[in-house]
């Protein structure tokens with residue numbers, strides 16, 4: 388029987404490349420996005436998150452094998468907090484029961500190398516407390532502030548997400564249920580999200596100064612898709628709470644000896 392994968396953010400970029408790759412390999416893919424997907428929902432809203440679960444349950448017949456929680460925004464606006472953190476958690480937690488009958492259940496989220504950037508502590512605390520109203524209030528303050536404040540939102544969503552993954556992956560809901568839960572942390576990938584940073588040689592040089600990628604530089608979404616596909620394959624039975632940096636070396640350059 389083919390494996391059934393749910394991919395959020397499937398209409399564009401890394402999600403689209405992943406959906407295409409899995410389908411080419413014979414998988415059954417249920418794409419989720421705001422538009423142009425099998426299940427069209429807005430992951431920033433309670434209604435959209437509920438419709439995600441019912442829509443995927445209907446489309447799958449109530450059984451899936453893998454969750455790829457990938458949808459996201461990188462704008463310096465409060466909405467980024469809603470989709471990247473709470474929308475991703477709603478995806479993972481809401482769809483987890485549908486993994487129960489899979490012989491090889493898997494889950495992965497798309498974080499970012501931006502999780503290495505200094506976070507906004509108040510926003511990070513609100514995320515980790517699971518307090519969406521407080522997080523949205525703080526994110527709105529950052530959005531209204533000078534650009535350097537709004538720019539903290541994205542990295543903070545990804546820092547909180549990787550913390551949540553590491554805290555929860557070894558626990559009863561995931562490892563205890565036989566589900567490897569991990570994250571990928573891409574460097575700069577050429578997608579509509581990063582067009583402003585990758586569209587010209589000048590922009591590419593500038594972004595690579597901030598995000599050093601000595602191994603093969605800026606890459607294509609298909610290259611991230613290969614890793615997402617492996618992490619959600621039957622072959623991955625023992626990775627637990629890992630944040631796999633697919634970043635051309637930015638983690639190794641920036642964190643050096645401090646991490647292994």
Ligand SMILES: NC(=O)c1ccc[n+]([C@@H]2O[C@H](COP(=O)([O-])OP(=O)(O)OC[C@H]3O[C@@H](n4cnc5c(N)ncnc54)[C@H](O)[C@@H]3O)[C@@H](O)[C@H]2O)c1
Nearest residue numbers: 396399400401421429430431458459499573575576578580
């Ligand atoms: N492109 C990069 O360099 C890069 C680097 C690190 C991490 N990422 C992460 O990879 C993931 C995919 O990004 P991408 O580069 O493919 O971007 P993208 O903009 O090409 O695709 C993101 C998709 O998410 C969807 N989405 C956004 N808000 C949504 C919502 N509220 N509800 C449902 N769907 C929503 C969008 O409609 C879009 O189709 C994101 O989580 C992003 O943060 C990207």
